[in-house]
Amino acid sequence: MAEHKEEQSMMEKLSEKLHGDSSSSSSDSDDDKKGSSSSSAAAAMKAKIYRLFGRERPVHAVLGGGKPADLVLWRNKKISGGVLAGATAIWLLFEIMEYHLLTLVCHCLILSLAVLFLWSNASTFIHKSPPNIPEVKIPEDLTVNIALSLRYEINRGLATLREIGHGRDLKKFLIVIAGLWILSVLGSSCNFLTLFYIVFVALYTVPVLYEKYEDKIDAFGEKAEIELKKYYALFEEKCLSKIPKGPLKDKKH
Numbered sequence: 001m002a003e004h005k006e007e008q009s010m011m012e013k014l015s016e017k018l019h020g021d022s023s024s025s026s027s028d029s030d031d032d033k034k035g036s037s038s039s040s041a042a043a044a045m046k047a048k049i050y051r052l053f054g055r056e057r058p059v060h061a062v063l064g065g066g067k068p069a070d071l072v073l074w075r076n077k078k079i080s081g082g083v084l085a086g087a088t089a090i091w092l093l094f095e096i097m098e099y100h101l102l103t104l105v106c107h108c109l110i111l112s113l114a115v116l117f118l119w120s121n122a123s124t125f126i127h128k129s130p131p132n133i134p135e136v137k138i139p140e141d142l143t144v145n146i147a148l149s150l151r152y153e154i155n156r157g158l159a160t161l162r163e164i165g166h167g168r169d170l171k172k173f174l175i176v177i178a179g180l181w182i183l184s185v186l187g188s189s190c191n192f193l194t195l196f197y198i199v200f201v202a203l204y205t206v207p208v209l210y211e212k213y214e215d216k217i218d219a220f221g222e223k224a225e226i227e228l229k230k231y232y233a234l235f236e237e238k239c240l241s242k243i244p245k246g247p248l249k250d251k252k253h
Helices: 002-048 066-072 077-096 101-122 140-165 170-189 192-212 214-238
Strands: none
Touching: 066 077, 066 192, 077 101, 077 192, 140 170, 170 192, 192 214
């Protein structure tokens, strides 16, 4: 009888262990399901977040990455501040002090050549080594890449103008006309150097501010885009729909 009781107790312990393992495994599976569902919900919420201009990558990647993006986004504040200070000094020199570019280049060359010439000839008298003037050459790969990039952008702009001239995209036509009109207004109120400096300062301030407050700016941009779409739909319904459209695209044979 004692052996029979021991066998029953052993069977009860084994059954308890099996039930415990199954309950723990079921709880683990439930936890995994909950974790996967929460991660999928987080991914869905992340996908629904509005980004300005349909941006899907970080601002640093949109700007091309590397050193230019680091410079614009003020990753190194000393270098970025130095570049901005240099641009400001050049603008003040030419715009406020009314200095001329050719005069500045000639004066800088005169000063640098005079210093190097005197240093080279006086090195024997002052018992110091002559200046080490590095050999500067423009690399061929760099110039070819710049030329190819410039050619691509010019061709794309010409293709856009040709498409607008055919009257196939009214929305793009209105955007280009508005942009050219804004440029003409800015060109009449300031010269090219001031306009270039304004664009340069905007390039150095807008991306870093957007990266810092991108959530608030994206939320405001989403509301603004919804309102603009409403006004554009109303304008298209009342005005644009009455304008005769241009010829359709040529059919492919």
